[in-house]
Structures are given as structure tokens and as C-alpha cells.
Amino acid sequence: MALSLKLPTPARALETYTLRGTQPELPERGTTFNRIAYSAAHVVADPLAAVDPWLQCAVDWDATIAYRRRLWSLGLGVAEAMDTAQRGMGLDWPTSLELIRHSLDAARDMPGALVASGCGTDHLPPENAKGVDDVIRAYEEQMEAIEKLGGKLIVMASRALARVAKSPADYEKVYGRILSQAKQPVVLHWLGDMFDPALAGYWGGSSQAAAGGSANVDEAMDTALGIIAAHAAKVDGIKISLLDKHKEIAMRRRLPPGVRMYTGDDFNYAELIAGDGFGPEAMHGKSDALLGIFDAIAPAASAALGELARGNLDRFHAILGPTVPLSRHIFQAPTRFYKTGVVFMAWLNGHQSHFTMVGGQQSTRSLPHLAELFRLADAANLLEQPELAVRRMKTLLALHGVE
Template identity: 80%
Template sequence: MALTLQLPAADGRLAPYTLRGSAPARPAAGVRFNRVAYSAAHVVADPLAAVDPWLQCAVDWDATIGYRRHLWSLGLGVAEAMDTAQRGMGLDWPTSLELIRRSLEAARDVPGALVACGCGTDHLAPDVNSVDQVIAGYEAQMAAIERLGGRLIVMASRALARVARSPADYERVYDRILSQARQPVILHWLGDMFDPALAGYWGSSDIDSAMDTALGIIAAHPDKVDGIKISLLDKDKEIAMRRRLPAGVRMYTGDDFNYAELIAGDGAGAEPTHGRSDALLGIFDAIAPAASAALAELAQGRLERFHAILGPTVPLSRHIFAAPTRFYKTGVVFMAWLNGHQRHFTMVGGQQSARSLPHFAELFRLADAANLLERPELAARRMRTLLALHGVDA
């Protein structure tokens, strides 16, 4: 039986929409990839906690770790306590460290499970005013994560962006941090469309100059850098940078607009890693089965099948990550709710209110078009619940 709902368009007018109901693509058991693929994973809020959501963080730990097990079952790694988990946007450092601890503990029971952990300076007070304080902030989080056995993703620092006066300040900070790391780290370059407080990162508002600084830091420590994740939503800048990386250093695409073609690659460059990107993506949380199935096809050399599966997810991703891009987490959690991976649509920090009903309606249509609604009847029922909360009889 066809499932039809009354959904609002961008102008607020209601129109009938009938679901296609196509089954999502899924990888075969024992899937293997020829790309390293991390999903930056969201956290599930505890809606029954007696807290003030804008001020306090309450996490449903069972559901949150359950979703990580889901990602691992699909062959995807977990990039833990990153911006997709609302790090610095509702998720504080003590809760982030507890999340990292629980995720690393759960991963020990899953053969081959990949986990990399966000290390930043978000515990520092707003009045930090020196590079030395930023270094000490990074060192404190590094020590805490490494004590747990975690591998580091060195996140971009709002505090460093605020206090640094030149590229030399970035070079000083990263030289100190990389020289101490126990194992190769993933660096993290998040554009200001994701976080306005990171404008001018690497000491310049000019992307090419900033890239030169980042590449110089990597070249000085190639044995301490596994790769760099960049989220600039500019595929040409990413391609230009990956072709200049030292041998063996990976480019982890964070481009949620152009990930399909960047992962597929162009085969150019003197090194294998120069011709394609690996992945560390927030959108992989929302499209995990399709991402896994597509990567499995790519590993078998079936490029057309890779694009046939992953290509239809790109319009959905561009919608989820539309400006203001930092609100993309709302769409990611909405997808998890539609697909039955959590029992409610509430978020840390009350961020479920960050997008409009027409935005959610278009997300629903695009998810259906991309064959991403895992249980169409449940998704339709939950969409009707959201519509009813907004006064719409669907």
C-alpha cells in the first residue's frame, strides 16, 4: 500500500507526497574497503533527564554506543567526539571524554573496529590569551585520550584562532603537539562555514596561504601525521592540497557537498594517496548503509555501481549541510530518528529546533529519493508526528 503524506513546500503550502519505498542498498557481510572511511558520529540525547537542555548535557549512553556498533557493523570507522557529536555546541569536554572512554571500550568487542578521537581545547576558559595556554589545553586533552588508548584527531581550536597573531603561532603549537603524539594523528581543518569562530585558521584568511602553512607543518612531521581532514566545501582546494601531501599522508575528505567524486578520485599524482581521498564525514552518519555499500563496490572496481549508490545521496547531503552549515547536526539526528536508530527527536542543546518544518519535509523527500529510508512505514509515521506537532494534519 502506498504511503502518502501532506508535506509543506518551501513556501509553506501543503502538497501530497507518496513514498517510493525502495529498499536501501546494503553491503554484503564481511565488507572490505580500499579507502579508510570514518563516520563522525552523533550523540543521542536523554530526553527524560531533568536538565536545562541549553545549559546542561544529558546523553543516552546505551543508544549512543548502540549507534556506533551499527556503524562498525557496516565496516565504517567512528570519528568520536567531533563536531557531529555537537562538540563545543552542546557537548562539553567532560562528557566528550566519557563518550570517548565508552566508545573505545565498546570497540574492543568488535574485531577491526576503527576509532579516532577528537582532541581539542574546548575546556579552556574564554579569557585564554596566550599561545602557551592553548598548548597546555591541547596537552591536557591529549594526555587524557592517550591514557585511554585512543588515537588522536587534533581538532581545530577556537582558542588558537582567537589568540594567534601569525602563521608562526600555528607552527609553534602544532610542532609541540605533533612531537609529543604517541602515534600518527589526523589533523582537522574545519572551515568557517562550519564554525565561524575558526575564520582565518592557520594564520590567514587566504585559503592558499593557510594551506601553505598547514602543508609546511605536515612536511615537518610526516611520520606523526596519518592524514588531514579538511572541510572547506571546495573540491578544487582539496584536490590541490592532497596532491602536495608527503608520501603516505592521507587526505580525509570532509567535503559533504562533493564526497562521491573526491573519494572516487582522479588517479593523478605521483603517490597513490594523491589521486583520491579517504573519508571522515558527518554525512556518513546519516547515509551509513549506502556509504558502506558504495565503498564495497568501489573496492571491487565497480565504479559505476559506486556512483549509482552514492550519487543520489549527494542532494540530501547538500540540503542537510545548507547554510547555516553548523546546523547540519539537526538533519543527521533527524535521519537517525526516521530510521529507528533512536526513539525520539530531541538533541543535546535543544538543537532539534535549529531547522524549519519545510527543511525537514524536503529532507524527508530527498532521503526517500536516495533510498535511505530503512523502514518506510516507521519513517512516515514519525514524519506525521513531527507534522502534527507543527499543527499539520498529514
């Protein structure tokens, strides 16, 4: 018997929605990939902790690590403590470091498990940064702590650097210092201001941003590429999250040999991962992945990547293509609130027992937004336990006065 429930529409009405009943696509046992694929994994909050959620961070460590084990079991790596919708929006640096420690410890029990950890400056309030030397010291503090645990670095974009930098030379100084000290090649991170408005004008300096420099992506790209070229041996790759596939393709074609492009484009990831086969350096005709959406679509992502590795491009797109409308909905503006949809998916699919988030971010999206997310998840064959998903959706509706 088909499952159905009443869902709100944008017109403030209720309509009956009947689920498709299509089983989720699962990867074959022993699936391997020909792309590196990291998921920016979410943190499971502790709903029973007696804290003020907007001010204090309480994590359910068992559930959080269990979710990472699930991602590893599907062949996906974990981009740890760099998620831009919780780090800096409820997940502080001390808790982030504890998260990194837990994750690295757990990964040692799973052969082949990939972990890369976010290294930033978020313990330095941007208004307290007086110059780039303060930013360097902040990066070095986190860098030392993560490397002491044996972690690989994702050097995250810095709000403090965006505030104090006056020119591309300031970025060159900061990144040059950090890269020269790295114990192993790092992943750099270029985060667009749609994810974090405080990063407007990144790579160009705050004065340029004030003059409209944030729109001059080409000049910013030149600065980033110059830094990478000067330290190519210390750069594994760069993740860019600009939600502009043309900019990503243009940049990946200019990367030095051996430096990867990790797509952070949650709007166009399927075609960017598939690639266009450009150029003599084969890796620069495609993108690897470091994506927030892979958290929400992990089984489908794993199955699709397995098909791609076997040369089945049509199957890759058949599996991953239907997830793109869901991702575009989850990451719609204000994009910085996307993690609400990711955690909602984890709750619907039974990977956590509650829909509560650090920072109280479960409140950042409306009921109609979540209802449409439910429809799109079903359309993409991503509801792993349909009966449970319907029960939990009905619980959320009741909480909002829809019986």
C-alpha cells in the same frame, strides 16, 4: 499499497507526497574497503533527563553506543567526540571524554573497529586564552586524557588558537609541540568558517583574519602543509572541511608520501573519494573519508565503498550519487546546524526513539527544511523502515500544527 502523506512546501501550502517504495541499498556480507572511512557519529541525548538542555548535557549511553556498533558492523570507523555540530555546541569536554571512554571500551569487543577521538581545547574559553602557551596546555590536557585511554587523536581546530595567534609561526609552535608528543600518528583537522565562524583565518592568525586573511586559503594551506612536512611521521592524515573540492584536490596532491587526505567535503564526497588517479603517490589521487554525512547514509556508504573496492566504479556512483543532494541539503547554510538533519534521519529510521538533541538543537531547522529532507531521503533510497518513517514524520507535522 504506496505510502503517502501531506508535506509542507516552501510556498506554505500542503501537498501529497507519495513514497517511491525503493528498498535501501545494503552492503554485501563481509564487505571490505580500499578506503579508510570514518563517520563523525552523533550523540543520542537522554530526553528523560531533568536538565536544562541549553546549559547541561545528558547522554543516553546505551543508545549512543548502539549506534556506534551499527556503524562498525557496516565497516565504517567512528570519529568520536569531534562532531562539530555538537562538540562545542552542547557536548562539553567532560562528557566528550566519557563518550570516548565508552566508545573505546565498546570497540574492543568488535575486531577491526576503528575509533579516532577528537582532541581540542574546548574546555578553555577562547576569551580566557592569553597566548599560545595557554592553547598548548589545553591541547596537552585533552591529549594526555585520550592517550591514557589508548585512543588515537584527531587534533581538532581550536577556537582559542584562532583568537590568539598572530602569525603562521604561532600555529607552527602549537602544532609542532603537540605532534612531537603524540604517541601515534594523528589526524589533523582544518575546519572552515562555514562550520564554525570562530575559526575564520585559521592557520593565518587572527590579525590576518581581521584584514581579510580568512579568504586567503592558499596561504593557510602553505602553513598547514609546512607543519605536516616537518612532522610527517606523526601525521596519519588531514581532514579538510572547506566544501571546496578544488582546494582539497590541490592540497592532497601536495601532501608528503604516506599522509592521507580525509575528505570532510559533505558536498562533493563521492567524486573526491573516487579520485582522479593523480601522480606517482597513488594515495594522493584520491581521498579517504571522515564525514558527518556518513552517519545519515551509513548503509549506502558501506555498499558504495564495497563496490569501489571491487572495481565497480559505476555502481559506486549509482549508489552514492543520489545521496549527494540530501547531504547538500543537510549541510546547507548555516552549516553548523547540520547535525539536526543527521539526528532526524536516525529517528526516522528507528535508530533512536526520539528527536531530541543535546543543546536543544532539534530546533535549529524549520519544518519545511525537514520536510524536504524527508523527500530527499526517500529519493536516495535511505528510508530503512518506510512505514515507521511516515508515522514519525506525521508526528512531527502534528507537533507543528499540521494534522
